[in-house]
Amino acid sequence: MNAEPHHTAYAEPDLSRDATTADEESPADWGALSALPGNPLMWILILSELAVFGAFLAGFAGARLMQPELFADSQAQLSRLFGGLNTLVLVTSGWFAALAVRNRAEGSIGRARVWLAAAGGLGMVFLAVKAVEYGGKIDAGIGLETNTFWTLYYLMTGFHALHVVMGLIVLAIVGWKASLENLETGAAFWHMVDLIWVLIYPVVYLIR
Template sequence: MNDPVAATRAGSLDELPGDLMMWVLIISELLVFGAGLAAFLGVRIFDPGGFAAARAELHPTLAGINTIVLITSGFLAARAVDFRLAEKRAAARWHLLAAMALGTVFLIVKGYEYADLVVEGISTETHPLFTFYYLLTGFHAAHVVAGIAILALVAWKDAPRNLEVGTAFWHMVDLVWVLLFPVIYLLG
């Protein structure tokens, strides 16, 4: 086949870091989170005062700390790929372990936040904001757990392509949090 347009399209897909199926998964996950955020914003339109009052029960400082934790973790995962491509396997693994440790810190902070809300008697039934809060942040936390497992696997089987695939998923987890944080915790 001597079709230059088809060759260009195929070349563009070949230039994606990692694996095409991981990108399909990432896009589908972003669409799911996007739909959840759109629903959150749609319901908020009908009760801005109630959402503002409910939001006052959240912990924006802890969420801000978690944002820094995940962004730093994403940076370390990206550095791991750079180190692996430079044949510095030990440095790559250490960076992946540090990224995983920060993912664990994120989960601990999020767990503290959940526990504090539960002690205050706040559940999914308290207000629609909390229904979305628990749903979206809980689904995200499940992705953090999956991401930590994926990073552990790619630290063990550390071929450069594996690291690219694993860190692409981890960056999706970062991106979702960067979207969730302002919408849930800061949007007035």
């Protein structure tokens, strides 16, 4: 009597499970934002903040068209030296943040933290110069309610100074948790702070 052939059991792979696992492990698709350095959520924040400051600058330009003489007289009381100095300070600080990212990409966490600390130090210099500028205006009796120019000036530059403070906190956090993605994310926010000031300076201090 012939023995029946022995059939080896064959379990089909669970393709649905493998696909689910792959989906969980793959990063979320953020479209064009996925190609940018750092966390895509930070870029969403950056774009929203740029829109807010864009509205501020558009409002300032519109108010100047309606009150050109008042804006020219008020602008003449601003210190272009202080504004220019702070522009140089922030642009240099942004360069230092970029160097921090480059050094981290090359594997040098220590150097990255040094450059990040230098960027933060210049951020504090910016705030110190702005405090001196505010103090001089307040001593001269120029405040938020003096006229439309000064209302917009204090709102825009004060809101920007708040972003500088936030940026310093971000730099401190990414310096502590110094992965490459974290540094890219923090540097992206800091570059936004630089860019906004580079736009504010000519519009508020220079253009008549």
